Amino acid sequence: MRWMLLKDLQILRRSKLLVGLLVVYPVAIALLIGFSLSSGPEKPSLAFLNQIPATQNTINFGDEKIDVKVYTDKLFDAVDRIDVENREQALEKVRTGEALAALIIPSDFVMKLSNGGFNSATVEVVYNGEALQQSFVESTVQSKLALADAALARQINKVASGYIKVITTGGEINALGQTFKLLGLVESKKLLDDTLQDASPQIARRLEPLQNFADIGVANIGRFNDVLNTVERPVEVDETVVSGRRTPLDTFAVALAVTVSLMFVCVLLASGLLALEREENTFSRLARGLVPGGWLLAGKVVLAAACAFVVTLVMLLGISAFVPLDYGRVALWILAIAASGIAFATLGVAIGSLAREVRAASLLALMLALPLAFLALVPSGGVSPVLYDVIQVISALFPFKPALDAINNAINAADASMLVALAHLAALTIAFGGAAYWGLRRFASA
Amino acid sequence: MSVDAATAAPALTVQGISKSFGERRAVRDVSFEIARGELVAIIGPNGAGKTTLLSILAGIQQSDEGSVAQPDGTTARIGWVPQQTAIYGKLTVAQNLRLFAKLEKVSDPEATVERMLDQTGLGERADEELGRLSGGNRQRVNIAVGLLADPPVLLLDEPSGALDPRQRERLWGFITALTQRGTAVIFATHDIAEAERHADRVLVLADGELLFDDAPAELKRIAQADDEHDLEQAFVGFLRDRGH
Structure with missing residues (x-):
C-alpha cells in the first residue's frame, strides 16, 4: 500500500489544478464564511416619505404627548433611509432598484392614532417584487414595525396607568383642556362605609350594591395594571431545548461549511483516485495479485481522508479567526473530522468502483452528494411527517447527517449524541467499504 | 524460434480451460503448450475469446474449468501486456x-x-x-x-494495434530479442500477416473453441491455399469450411 500511496501523491503533485484547488478552497471558504459571519447583514435601502404635517407630529393622550418621530426613528436603525418628497419619487426609487422598498406614512396617521385607536393607523410599504430582496426587506421592516408598535403600546400603557392610579387613589386629571379633581375609589369606599354606619336599614339596603361594587373595585385595584401589561405584551416566549443544547447559528454554519467541504473533497478525491486506476487500465495489472483489492481501497480512503482532513482543519482554523471557537475542543474536532472523512472517502471509493472513468465518477459523486446534503438539512415540520420519516431513513443511509452531527457536536458541545454519530459513521464505513470491495471484484471478473 | 521448442520443457501448459459469461461460453476446453523461446500467435474473428483466454493465462480472470501450469519450481509471475497501455x-x-x-x-x-x-x-x-x-x-x-x-512467459494482447509501421518493426525486433533470450511469448492479434511473419505457431480460436494449433504454413496447407494466397485468405477459408 505504501508504494501505491506514494504513487497517488506523485500523481496529485503533478495535477497542479487539483492541488491548487485543494489549497485555495479551504482558504477561500474560510475567508468567505468568516467575513459573512463577522460582518453581519447589510442594511436594506428604504425610501421614506413622511406625509404628516410638521405641526401634527405629536399625539396627545390626556396630558401626555408622544412624538411620532420617536416612533418612526425605530424603523430606521435597521435600514438605510432615502428621504423622498412625494409618492411618485418613492415609487421611482423602488422601481429603479435604488431602494428595495418604500415606507410611506400618510398624513392622517397621527389623527387616526389619536382618535381611532391603535389598530386603525396604517403605514404603507411598497416592495420591488424581487422575491429574495422583498423577503429580506419585508422581514426587516416588519420586525422593526413590531418593535415600534411595542414602544407605542408602552407609552399608551404608561398614560393609562396614570389614569387608573388617579381613579383609584384620587388626584387631578387633565381632559379637554381642563383640570378635574377626582376623589378616587379608595376614598369613595371609605366615605360610603362611614355614611352607611349611621344610615337607616332601608337606605343601607338600597346602597348595598354600591358598597359591594366599591369593595370589589378596591380589592382588584392591583389587577388593572396587570391587565394593561398583558395588553402591551400578550405573549411571552419561554424557550426550552428538548435534546442537546441550543446551538448558536454562527457555529452551526461553521460546522455545516466544514462538513460540506469535507464531503466534497473526500468523495470526489476517493472516487476519482479509484476510477483513475480503471481509466488508465492499470487496474488489470494490479488485480493480478500485485495489490490486494482491500489494500487498494484502503490506500485511496486513507489518502482522500488525509487530504480532506488537512483541508478542513486549515479551513476551521481560518474561520476561527472570525468566529470564536473553543480551542479546548481541538481533540474532538480531529476525532469528528477524521471519522467523517474516512466515512465520506469510503463512500467515494464505493462510487469509484462503479465508474470506468474519472469524469463519470465525479459526476456520480456530485449527483449523489448534493441531494443527500440538502435532504439531511430538511427540518422536521418542513415537510409532511411521512415524507420527513422517509428523508430521515435516506439520510441515515449516507454519512452526511451523522458527520454533521459529529462535527457540530465537536465544535459546539459534545454529548452522548456525538458517540452515536461516531458509531453511525463507523457502521457506514464498514457498509460502504464492503460495497466498494464487491464493486471492485465484480469489475475484475467482468 | 531461437530455442529448440521440440526439445525444451514447456514454459506453460494449458489444460482444458473453459470460461462462460452467463449463457455465453467464451472459451471452450482449450489446451496447448508453449516452449521456452517460442512465439505463438492467437488469431480469430472478433468475439472468438482471444482476450478472455489471455486474461485467464495472466491470472486476471479465473477459469470455470481447466488449469494453467508452469514447470515445477517456477514461481515467477507470467508477464502481461494488455491491449491498451496500462501505465500512469x-x-x-x-x-x-x-x-x-x-x-x-x-x-x-x-x-x-x-x-x-x-x-x-x-x-x-x-x-x-x-x-x-x-x-x-x-x-x-x-x-x-x-x-x-x-517472466519466463510473456502475454501480449494486440501489441501492435496502435503503432505505425516503423514503430511496429521496432516492437517486433524487441519481441524477437526476448524470444532469443528464452522468453516464451504468446500474442493475440487481428493482423494475420503479422502472425504469419513473426509467429512460430498459430492458434486459431473461433467461438471460444481452439480449431487449429500448428505452424502458419500448415494452416495454409490445410486450407489448400497455394503460395500465391496469403495466410489471411487461408484463415478465412479455414473458418468458412468449419462453419464460422
Whole structure:
C-alpha cells in the first residue's frame, strides 16, 4: 500500500489544478464564511416619505404627548433611509432598484392614532417584487414595525396607568383642556362605609350594591395594571431545548461549511483516485495479485481522508479567526473530522468502483452528494411527517447527517449524541467499504 | 524460434480451460503448450475469446474449468501486456517502471529499471511524463512493465494495434530479442500477416473453441491455399469450411 500511496501523491503533485484547488478552497471558504459571519447583514435601502404635517407630529393622550418621530426613528436603525418628497419619487426609487422598498406614512396617521385607536393607523410599504430582496426587506421592516408598535403600546400603557392610579387613589386629571379633581375609589369606599354606619336599614339596603361594587373595585385595584401589561405584551416566549443544547447559528454554519467541504473533497478525491486506476487500465495489472483489492481501497480512503482532513482543519482554523471557537475542543474536532472523512472517502471509493472513468465518477459523486446534503438539512415540520420519516431513513443511509452531527457536536458541545454519530459513521464505513470491495471484484471478473 | 521448442520443457501448459459469461461460453476446453523461446500467435474473428483466454493465462480472470501450469519450481509471475497501455500517464517513464518493479517485488528495483530503460531504448526519456510520449513509446513502456519481473512467459494482447509501421518493426525486433533470450511469448492479434511473419505457431480460436494449433504454413496447407494466397485468405477459408 505504501508504494501505491506514494504513487497517488506523485500523481496529485503533478495535477497542479487539483492541488491548487485543494489549497485555495479551504482558504477561500474560510475567508468567505468568516467575513459573512463577522460582518453581519447589510442594511436594506428604504425610501421614506413622511406625509404628516410638521405641526401634527405629536399625539396627545390626556396630558401626555408622544412624538411620532420617536416612533418612526425605530424603523430606521435597521435600514438605510432615502428621504423622498412625494409618492411618485418613492415609487421611482423602488422601481429603479435604488431602494428595495418604500415606507410611506400618510398624513392622517397621527389623527387616526389619536382618535381611532391603535389598530386603525396604517403605514404603507411598497416592495420591488424581487422575491429574495422583498423577503429580506419585508422581514426587516416588519420586525422593526413590531418593535415600534411595542414602544407605542408602552407609552399608551404608561398614560393609562396614570389614569387608573388617579381613579383609584384620587388626584387631578387633565381632559379637554381642563383640570378635574377626582376623589378616587379608595376614598369613595371609605366615605360610603362611614355614611352607611349611621344610615337607616332601608337606605343601607338600597346602597348595598354600591358598597359591594366599591369593595370589589378596591380589592382588584392591583389587577388593572396587570391587565394593561398583558395588553402591551400578550405573549411571552419561554424557550426550552428538548435534546442537546441550543446551538448558536454562527457555529452551526461553521460546522455545516466544514462538513460540506469535507464531503466534497473526500468523495470526489476517493472516487476519482479509484476510477483513475480503471481509466488508465492499470487496474488489470494490479488485480493480478500485485495489490490486494482491500489494500487498494484502503490506500485511496486513507489518502482522500488525509487530504480532506488537512483541508478542513486549515479551513476551521481560518474561520476561527472570525468566529470564536473553543480551542479546548481541538481533540474532538480531529476525532469528528477524521471519522467523517474516512466515512465520506469510503463512500467515494464505493462510487469509484462503479465508474470506468474519472469524469463519470465525479459526476456520480456530485449527483449523489448534493441531494443527500440538502435532504439531511430538511427540518422536521418542513415537510409532511411521512415524507420527513422517509428523508430521515435516506439520510441515515449516507454519512452526511451523522458527520454533521459529529462535527457540530465537536465544535459546539459534545454529548452522548456525538458517540452515536461516531458509531453511525463507523457502521457506514464498514457498509460502504464492503460495497466498494464487491464493486471492485465484480469489475475484475467482468 | 531461437530455442529448440521440440526439445525444451514447456514454459506453460494449458489444460482444458473453459470460461462462460452467463449463457455465453467464451472459451471452450482449450489446451496447448508453449516452449521456452517460442512465439505463438492467437488469431480469430472478433468475439472468438482471444482476450478472455489471455486474461485467464495472466491470472486476471479465473477459469470455470481447466488449469494453467508452469514447470515445477517456477514461481515467477507470467508477464502481461494488455491491449491498451496500462501505465500512469501522470508519472514519468522511470517512475512507472520503479513503481511496478516494487509492486512485483523484484530483488533490485533500481537495477531492473535501468535494465528496462536500456532494453526499450527509452533511457534518455526516463524523466518524461508518460502522457507526453508517442503511442509507440508508451507501448514500449507498457511492454517493459510486463517484463520487469523477467517472466519466463510473456502475454501480449494486440501489441501492435496502435503503432505505425516503423514503430511496429521496432516492437517486433524487441519481441524477437526476448524470444532469443528464452522468453516464451504468446500474442493475440487481428493482423494475420503479422502472425504469419513473426509467429512460430498459430492458434486459431473461433467461438471460444481452439480449431487449429500448428505452424502458419500448415494452416495454409490445410486450407489448400497455394503460395500465391496469403495466410489471411487461408484463415478465412479455414473458418468458412468449419462453419464460422
